[in-house]
Structure formats: structure tokens, C-alpha cells
Amino acid sequence: xxxxxxxxxxxxxxxxxxxxxSQIGMVCSLAGYGxxxxxxxxxxxxxxxEQLRARMAxxxxxxxxxxxxxxxxxxxxxxxxxxxxxxxxxxxxIEAAVEKLDVKRxxxxxxxxxxxxxxxxxxxxxxxxxxxxxxxxxxxDRVCNMHFFNPALVMKCVEVVRGxxxxxxxxxxxxxxxxxxxxxPVVLSKEISGFVANRILGALRDEAISLHEKxxxxxxxxxxxxxxxxxxxxxxxxxxxxxxxxxxxxVKMARYEESGDPxxxxxxxxxxxxxxxxxxxxxxxxxxxxxxxxxKKAPSxxxx
Ligand code: 3HC
Numbered sequence: 114x115x116x117x118x119x120x121x122x123x124x125x126x127x128x129x130x131x132x133x134x135s136q137i138g139m140v141c142s143l144a145g146y147g148x149x150x151x152x153x154x155x156x157x158x159x160x161x162x163e164q165l166r167a168r169m170a171x172x173x174x175x176x177x178x179x180x181x182x183x184x185x186x187x188x189x190x191x192x193x194x195x196x197x198x199x200x201x202x203x204x205x206x207i208e209a210a211v212e213k214l215d216v217k218r219x220x221x222x223x224x225x226x227x228x229x230x231x232x233x234x235x236x237x238x239x240x241x242x243x244x245x246x247x248x249x250x251x252x253x254d255r256v257c258n259m260h261f262f263n264p265a266l267v268m269k270c271v272e273v274v275r276g277x278x279x280x281x282x283x284x285x286x287x288x289x290x291x292x293x294x295x296x297x298p299v300v301l302s303k304e305i306s307g308f309v310a311n312r313i314l315g316a317l318r319d320e321a322i323s324l325h326e327k328x329x330x331x332x333x334x335x336x337x338x339x340x341x342x343x344x345x346x347x348x349x350x351x352x353x354x355x356x357x358x359x360x361x362x363x364v365k366m367a368r369y370e371e372s373g374d375p376x377x378x379x380x381x382x383x384x385x386x387x388x389x390x391x392x393x394x395x396x397x398x399x400x401x402x403x404x405x406x407x408x409k410k411a412p413s414x415x416x417x
Contacts, residue, residue, distance in 0.1 A: 115229075115230045115231040116231065116280075116282045117231050117232070117233045117255055117280075117282050117283055117286045118231070118282065118286055119285075119286050119289040119290060119293070121204050121231050122146070122204045122205045122286065122290055123146065123147055123204055124146065124147040124148070124149070124202055124203050124204050124205075125138075125141045125146045125147070125148050125149075125203065125204070125205045125206075125207065126148075126149045126151060126199050126200055126203035126205070126206045126207070126228075127141070127148065127149070127150045127151070127206075127207050127208075127209060128151050128152075128196065128206060128207070128208040128209060128210050128220060128224070129151075129152055129208065129209040129210035129211070129237075130150050130151070130152035130154070130157040130158050130160075130161040130192065131152075131157065131161075131209065132164075132263065132264070132265075132395070133209045133237060133261060133263060133265055134150060134152070134161070134207075134209035134210075134237070135150060135161035135162075135164065135165055136165070136261075136264055136265035136266045137207055137209055137237065137261050137265045138150040138161075138165075138190060139165050139168075139169070139186065139190070139266060140261075140265055140266060140294050140295070140296070141207075141294050142186040142187070142189045142190045143182070143186045143294075144293060144294040144295060145189070146189065146294070147189050147190075148189060148190045148191075149190075149191050149192075149193060149199040149202075149203065150190065150191070150192050150193075151192075151193050151194065151195065151196050151199050152192075152194070153194060153196075155194065158192045158193075158194070161192065162192055165187075166187075168266065169183045169186070169187075170183075196220075196223060196224070196227070197223060197226070197227040198227075200223070200224050200227035200228045200232075201227045201228065201229070203228055203229070203232055204229070204231065204232050204233075205232060205233050205235070205286075205290065206224055206228060206232060206233070206234045206235060207235050207236075207237055207259055208220060208221070208224070208234070208235065208236045208237060208238075209237040209261075212238060212240055212241065212360065212363040212364070212367070213363075214241055214245060214246075217236065217238065217241055217245075217246050218245075218246055218249040219249075220246075221234060221236075221246040221247070221249045221250050221256070222249045222250065224250070225249070225250035225251055225252055230252075231255075232255070233255045233256070233257070233283050233286060233287060234246075234250065234252065234255060234256050235256070235257050235258065235259035235287060236256075236257075236258050236259070237258075237259060237260055237261055238258060238260070239258075239260050239272075239307060239308055239311050239364065240306060240307065240363065240364045240367040240368070241367065242258065242274065242276060242304040242305075242306065243256045243257050243258045243274065243276040243279065243304070244256075244276040244277055244278070244304060247276055247278060247279075253276070253278035253279075254278055254279060254280040254283060255279075255280065255283050256276060256278075256279060256283070257273060257274060257275060257276060257279045257283055257284065257287055258272065258273070258274035258276075258304075258308070259271060259272075259273055259287050259290075259291070260272040260273075260274065260308060261296075262310065263355060263356045264355070269295075269296055269297045270296065270297050270299055270310060271291045271296040271297065271298055271299070272298075272299045272300075272301060272308045272309060272310065273287045273288050273291060273298050273299070273300050273301070274300075274301040274304060274308060275300070275301065275302055275303065275304075276304055277303075277304070284300065288300060306367065306368055306371055307364065307368065311364065314352075315364070317339075317349055318349045318352075318353065318361070319380070321335050321339070321348075321349040321350065322349075322380045322382060322383065323380065325350075325382065326380060326381060326382055332348075332350040332400050332401075333350075335348060335349065335350065336348020336349065336350050336351050350400040350401070351400075351401070351409070353393060353399065353400060354393035354394050354399035354400055354401055354403075355393065355394060356393070357392050357393050357395060358383060358386045358387055358391065358392045358393050358399050358400075359387055359392045361379070361383060362379045362383055362384070362387040365377060365378060365379035365380075365383070366378070366379065386399060386400070394407055
């Protein structure tokens, strides 16, 4: 068997062209890697390219990056529907598809068939620990979680989580790759749902939602308290709108399925938002409303 190693990592495949996947791809290509972003949905691929081009144009405009640096990064990137074809040429996969176990297991099975032996298959999931997808492959030692934070172009932390069968070489390679793309690795030596940052964030979020549901304060005032009393860059409701209310919903459902504890279920107002497809910035409405440019408008009518 060929052991994974950072020296073998030249081409990275990101599966899923949502906000996370596309930005993870951009981070890797800006760091000099060849990147393929794959998605089954052509529309998602187009949207991803448009958003990344707009984001990079802004960085050039603001003097944060040189135009030639951005051009070179886009030259190293390709966007495709072809999973097997792109997997056959990759050295490292970062899967950032929908947070559904059956979808991920099927993907990992296909990736395992197509990818070279030395390739690591990492999942960006924060809820599905890699051992749940590793056994859909014949390379459990080369599977781990590599969890980025939203927005991936900005947030420095990447949690690297070792599954029970993940090899040292896989952890070392993933940690080194994290450093080489300019991120700060946080290593978890064992699996736990939610990992470190999201478990802490989840506790804060639960308290914020519960204060809102009890009618103690408006979502705006709770957000203001977190920003002005605690120095958080965003309030918990603003952050849920950024990361997606559906993502939070699935996280809670997964935690509940694991623990069986009703306290782990998504809160009532989150379920309501989820059922109304008010998922945050991406649908134009979540806890707040957003205009076409993604700027926040007044709080949603439906609060309290
Ligand atoms: N995508 C990419 N870059 C973005 C961005 C986005 N969605 N939003 C902001 N930025 C970058 C841009 O460069 C922007 O500057 P520009 O607009 O001039 O180009 C710069 O950040 C500053 O943005 P803003 O002036 O709009 O606002 P802030 O100064 O508040 O910064 C923020 C935005 C970086 C998102 C900051 O508010 C922040 O750090 N918020 C907390 C984010 C956080 O907690 N993330 C973790 C979420 S949990 C998670 O991801 C786990 C997962 O499992 C769900």
C-alpha cells in the first residue's frame, strides 16, 4: 500500500460547490494547489464561480490581492460534474456535500473506487464523524474529518479529527496540508459529534434561542448583547443565517439520533424556520431578511 504523504499532494478535489466547498477550493488554489470543484448540479457550479470571482474581484479592488495572483488561482481551478474522472486524478479529497449520511456513504464508496491508492478522503462534515463513512471504503486508514469554518476564505481554524482506524500518516498529511493552505489545525484525537468549536457554539446558540423563545429579548438585542458585551464578531442569530439554519437543524437531528435525548432536538423556532425554508442568507430570509446583495434588512415579522 502507498502511504499518504504531503509530498504527494498536488491536486485536490472538493466535492460539493456550496458556499463551503467553493471557498475551500479557492483557499487551496490560492495556496498553489491544483483544484477541482465537483458538483452534480450545474447551477451550483456556475453560482460558485460567479461568487468566487466577485469575492476575488473585491479583494483586488481593496488591494488585498494582486490581479495576477487571482488569475493564476483561477487557472489552477476547474469545475465539473464528473466525480469519478476527477477523483481518478486527485491526491486529496475534501468532501463538502450535503450533511446526509446515506449521500456521503455512497460518495465515499465511489471516491474509494476511483481515487489513487495514496489519496486521503477527508470529509468537511462536523456532524458525521469519518468512521461513519470510512467503512463504505476499503481505505479506513486514509479517511478523516477536515472541518473548515464558515466563511472558509476567512476563518483560520480547521479541525482535523482522527477516526479509530485513521493512520498517523493521514493525520500528519492533513495537518500539514492545513498549514500549507494558511489555516490553523486543531487536532482531535478521538471522534465526538460536533467536535470542539461547534459544541461550544451549540451551547451558546441553544441559550440564545431559548431566551428568544421565552420572550426575554428580541433576536436583535440578543445579537447586540453578544457583540457588545462579549466581543463576538457576529451575534448567534446572524451567524445561524450565515451558516444556514438547515445546517444547524441537521446538526441537532444527528446529535439527537446519536443520544436519544430530547434535549438534543432542534428547538421549536428552528424547526419552524426549517419547515418554511427560511434558511438564512441563502434563501433571502432566516432570522433576518436580506436583500439581493445579501445585506441584512429588518428582523423577520414572524419573531416572538
Ligand atoms: N465569504 C467570504 N468572505 C467574507 C464573507 C463571506 N461570506 N463575509 C465577509 N467576508 C470577508 C470579506 O473579505 C469582507 O470584506 P469585504 O466585504 O470588504 O470584501 C471581510 O470578511 C469583512 O466582512 P464584513 O465587513 O462584512 O463583516 P465583519 O468584519 O463582521 O467580518 C466575518 C465578517 C469574518 C464573517 C466575521 O463577522 C466573523 O468572524 N463572524 C463569525 C464567523 C463564525 O463564527 N464562523 C464560524 C461559524 S460555525 C461553522 O462554520 C461550523 C460549520 O460546521 C457550520
